[in-house]
Amino acid sequence: MSDTDLSAAIARIGRAARAASHEMARASTAAKDEALRALARRLRAAGAPLAAANARDIAAAEAAGLAAPMVDRLRLGEKVIATVAEGCEQIAAMPDPVGEISDVKRRPSGISVGRMRVPLGVFGMIYESRPNVTIEAASLAIKSGNACILRGGSEAIHSNLALWRLVQDALFDAGLPPEAVQLIETTDRAAVGHLIASPEAVDVIIPRGGKGLIERIAREARVPVIKHLDGNCHVYVDAQVNLALALKVTDNAKTQKYSPCNAAESLLVHRAVAPRFLPEIGAVFAAKGVEMRCDADSRALLAGVPGAQLVDATEADWATEYLAPVISIKLVDSLDQAIAHINRHGSHHTDAILTEHHPSAMRFLREVDSASVMVNASTRFADGFEYGLGAEIGISTDKLHARGPVGLEGLTSLKWVVLGQGEVRT
Amino acid sequence: MSDTDLSAAIARIGRAARAASHEMARASTAAKDEALRALARRLRAAGAPLAAANARDIAAAEAAGLAAPMVDRLRLGEKVIATVAEGCEQIAAMPDPVGEISDVKRRPSGISVGRMRVPLGVFGMIYESRPNVTIEAASLAIKSGNACILRGGSEAIHSNLALWRLVQDALFDAGLPPEAVQLIETTDRAAVGHLIASPEAVDVIIPRGGKGLIERIAREARVPVIKHLDGNCHVYVDAQVNLALALKVTDNAKTQKYSPCNAAESLLVHRAVAPRFLPEIGAVFAAKGVEMRCDADSRALLAGVPGAQLVDATEADWATEYLAPVISIKLVDSLDQAIAHINRHGSHHTDAILTEHHPSAMRFLREVDSASVMVNASTRFADGFEYGLGAEIGISTDKLHARGPVGLEGLTSLKWVVLGQGEVRT
Structure with missing residues (x-):
């Protein structure tokens, strides 16, 4: 794909995710939880097509001479599927963080000022190898009322595409927009460069992988990044x-x-x-x-x-x-x-x-x-x-926004709400 | 100053601020409040030397043909001084955000997990014209247990230097490190470029000024920026x-x-x-x-x-x-x-x-x-x-970390605290 085509493709994905993010922000808790339970069911029932997609990635990895532990990380065995499906159900069972209003205080002017927890909008997730991250990221996005744009490793592309289809079907089952979870289908490396330079497409980037990947993304990103560097x-x-x-x-x-x-x-x-x-x-x-x-x-x-x-x-x-x-x-x-x-x-x-x-x-x-x-x-x-967060999208070594394990709360932010009865500033 | 010298100067300022930030993080509430009250007293007693420094800036601005409203913004009249001194006392009277432990919950493993509010470390403040921002930023830094590096507009340099000396004296009065508040003494524009590219020196940059300034800083920064863009x-x-x-x-x-x-x-x-x-x-x-x-x-x-x-x-x-x-x-x-x-x-x-x-x-x-x-x-x-924040360091139009008016809380972050009795992971 030419760089112009790639840029246009990322912009198109970004627009679709942004549009879906507004629907996700106002989605009911019931619909989001239903999507998560539908995803769990669809994962357990995925059977042969998912296995075939995964087998393609594994065959390619073995043909390319990848080390055995690297090949193992690609494997979507029955146990891995059972674990991610259970994870979806656990997230469904958690309280919805969105819409919670806290700390409402009356001010001398007469207005009441508080804070409301709301989704961030669209997050971008860049990750390597393990295809189960596709489901973890998608399920956290759904519950937190965000849209997300996923970019997995090229070695897991067929598995990721198959899992993504299950996610889109589950969103559809629950009456939510399938566009809320996007996956970058091309394995062209330049796609990442476009994504992390698109503030109109993504509100925050969460990279998961080696230190080299994360440092490069942090250096080149034009959107905020939730980083996980060393654990010394x-x-x-x-x-x-x-x-x-x-x-x-x-x-x-x-x-x-x-x-x-x-x-x-x-x-x-x-x-x-x-x-x-x-x-x-x-x-x-x-x-x-x-x-x-x-x-x-x-x-x-x-x-x-x-x-x-x-x-x-x-x-x-x-x-x-x-x-x-x-x-x-x-x-x-x-x-x-x-x-x-x-x-x-x-x-x-x-x-x-x-x-x-x-x-x-x-x-x-x-x-x-x-x-x-x-x-x-x-x-x-x-x-x-x-820590009781249910699941984590990553562990932040940043100081701003989210520190340490990042769960649903880290995918939301607090806005100010002001409730008045016609008060004006004097 | 050569670029190498400038880079070395910023690095030196950064090291001093970083060292002082550790002392500020563990400073007692009493010492921080005493520094703020001492600063209020010193501002009210500043008299001729401060007035003379301010007069130099105003004369230079008039000689340079600055528009009258721009010149007015430089003026440190009695009323401005009274307002900033009162602001210091108001901040002294507020609760200390640092050290607060919240949301401690017992987990099935036996550990208790909660969150502690702590200073960010060192923030950099880049601002234009009004010299009173020097005191506002310094006083919020002191109360929130941070160190800060200030970079005011070149047109207010003499006023800012004079105000900065009062801040350092007030910190000394209270037994706190005067190095906790740094001011970049050179008006060389390249200094900003070095500062915003120094993650070892600053944890976050807060620019206050025109949209052009803020966009440039956000584009070039290698540290997080709390941005305030349009208010449409x-x-x-x-x-x-x-x-x-x-x-x-x-x-x-x-x-x-x-x-x-x-x-x-x-x-x-x-x-x-x-x-x-x-x-x-x-x-x-x-x-x-x-x-x-x-x-x-x-x-x-x-x-x-x-x-x-x-x-x-x-x-x-x-x-x-x-x-x-x-x-x-x-x-x-x-x-x-x-x-x-x-x-x-x-x-x-x-x-x-x-x-x-x-x-x-x-x-x-x-x-x-x-x-x-x-x-x-x-x-x-x-x-x-x-909103009851006491004072604001800026208004954020970002979604991550702090949204809207940013006060003491926005200059802190929450870390996780885990209290155990010898628990281990199984």
């Missing part, structure tokens, strides 16, 4: 701590799963407790094959741990998201030093303090500048489902 | 309406002041009520010298009004912010048509419906996609002070 999460073990709790939580934060963004990547330990705590956690890490990148002081305390893989940490380690069985470890002299280290080297994603000292807990909560701050809990809890 | 505000007079109320509110929305962004620029009238309403409001506008740019149907109804200045509206009129004694007028057949017109031609700033019909009021509130939506009240109420 810290666990800080304070001086006054329950050692058994610290051991259990630190272990979980690092080793329960290595690949999620909310897994711990760095362990800070107060000097006062380090001689007792470090050899114990070191033994746990050694047993699980977790490599420890240590400052000199922590290395000295870990030297006696049988089987420990100890490496001298470099400055770069403090800022690294490993997403692997590797953790950086450093002793600190004080809570102040821990907070300063996290604010300097962290990625403002999720950080936890393990402590029994109330003032330390409160200062950590207040002063660590991260989307999620935790006391005596595993960083692995930073997740839309665990 | 509508009054829609519904079919079922109290005519006396409609007359009073429409008059006030258009004529109480012509220059503010919340003044009405367009009047939509339901066809059923137009024959009774239009001649009456037309007579008011005629008496006040307000030019009416009409569609054919409204022009026909206004033709008999003595002294009415009637002009045929062009398509461009529906999207124009006049900021002058001019209003566009159009008849509509239905509420739907009114809402569609506003969403298409408006600027998503402030729009009002005048009606006695409850379903119309509710649909207007819900479906008009603007930062402020009003029922039976003048659009002129869209203002931080009238």
Whole structure:
């Protein structure tokens, strides 16, 4: 497609989504929930056509020599379908965020001023590989009263097209405009460039994928972007701590799963407790094959741990998201030093303090500048489902609008409502 | 200054602001309020040195042949000083937004999840002419626990420098870091380019000034921008309406002041009520010298009004912010048509419906996609002070983060707090 044709195609998709977004904004809760339940039914009944589309993507990926884990991420097996269908039903069962009016206060002028939660309008979702994101994004769009424009990875294009048709049918079933969920059918990379430069088409872009993709989109976008960059999460073990709790939580934060963004990547330990705590956690890490990148002081305390893989940490380690069985470890002299280290080297994603000292807990909560701050809990809890959001469209490392897990609320905004009886300004 | 030197200067200012922002984030409410009261005292006692600095700017502006209203906007007379000093005391008397914890809920896992209001960090404020903005921005920064970097207009540089010294002294008086409020001392235009491309220095940019300035900043910024573009505000007079109320509110929305962004620029009238309403409001506008740019149907109804200045509206009129004694007028057949017109031609700033019909009021509130939506009240109420925000740093026409008047809350964000007792993810 020529660049002009591509630009026209994106503009056409944008106009259709924008028009549908007005209908979605005023759609009844009943219609939106019916669309979600219809989508769940249609997913479960999709059978052969969906499987065939998915098989095409998998065959192409295998022919292109994609690594096995990458191919696996494309697979829409029975279990994946069951999970996304259940997700649609869960979202249907949640309260509708749209239309909620809060904080109405009477002002001296006589007017009442409050806020109403409303959809953002149209969001653009740019994602890689996993085709189930197509359904997750569409279902959150439907419930939040938004339209959306989806752009999945080219390796999943046939699966995404098949899933998209189910979404459009489900919208139609419920009397809602099928145009509310758009999918960019061309796999031409330049389409993304047009989309992120079209404020008339999209109100916000949500990229999900590698850091390179997100940085490029943030750099080139002419519309707001809800970004998810690194998850360089810290666990800080304070001086006054329950050692058994610290051991259990630190272990979980690092080793329960290595690949999620909310897994711990760095362990800070107060000097006062380090001689007792470090050899114990070191033994746990050694047993699980977790490599420890240590400052000199922590290395000295870990030297006696049988089987420990100890490496001298470099400055770069403090800022690294490993997403692997590797953790950086450093002793600190004080809570102040821990907070300063996290604010300097962290990625403002999720950080936890393990402590029994109330003032330390409160200062950590207040002063660590991260989307999620935790006391005596595993960083692995930073997740839309665990937080009660029902589902998440992404995890934001931005400070404005939405921080941390972004659910239905993050896809809405608050406008001001003023209720008067003919008041005028004097 | 060479571009390299300028870049280094902005980086230095940014580092100082960033360091101070951490101290401001943990500053006590008492210290912040004391700084604000000290600033009020210092403003009232500023006397000759401030007057001399201001006189230099005014002399330079007059020598440069600036128009009289532009020169007037530079003037720091006794009344302006009294107003900004009082503003500081009002902000001191407001509740501290920082540290507030809300919505804490117990989750099935055992953790409690809530949200804490925290400062954004460092905001950059880019503004033109009026030097009092220096104090307004500094006082909102202090109370919200942020640091800020100010960049005023070159025509007010001496006044701004003098005011800035008072701010720094007031911060020092209260034991807070004077570096928390930075002012870019060079009037080199390229400094703005460096500032808005420095995410490490500023978390958000708030431009205040002409549309050209704001569009340029939004286009070139590499950090988030809280934008205030047009205020093309509508009054829609519904079919079922109290005519006396409609007359009073429409008059006030258009004529109480012509220059503010919340003044009405367009009047939509339901066809059923137009024959009774239009001649009456037309007579008011005629008496006040307000030019009416009409569609054919409204022009026909206004033709008999003595002294009415009637002009045929062009398509461009529906999207124009006049900021002058001019209003566009159009008849509509239905509420739907009114809402569609506003969403298409408006600027998503402030729009009002005048009606006695409850379903119309509710649909207007819900479906008009603007930062402020009003029922039976003048659009002129869209203002931080009238909404109870105490003061406003600007009015946002964005959808994300902050919509409409932005006060202390818009300078903060909500982070997630998780309170556990050793819970782990399973």
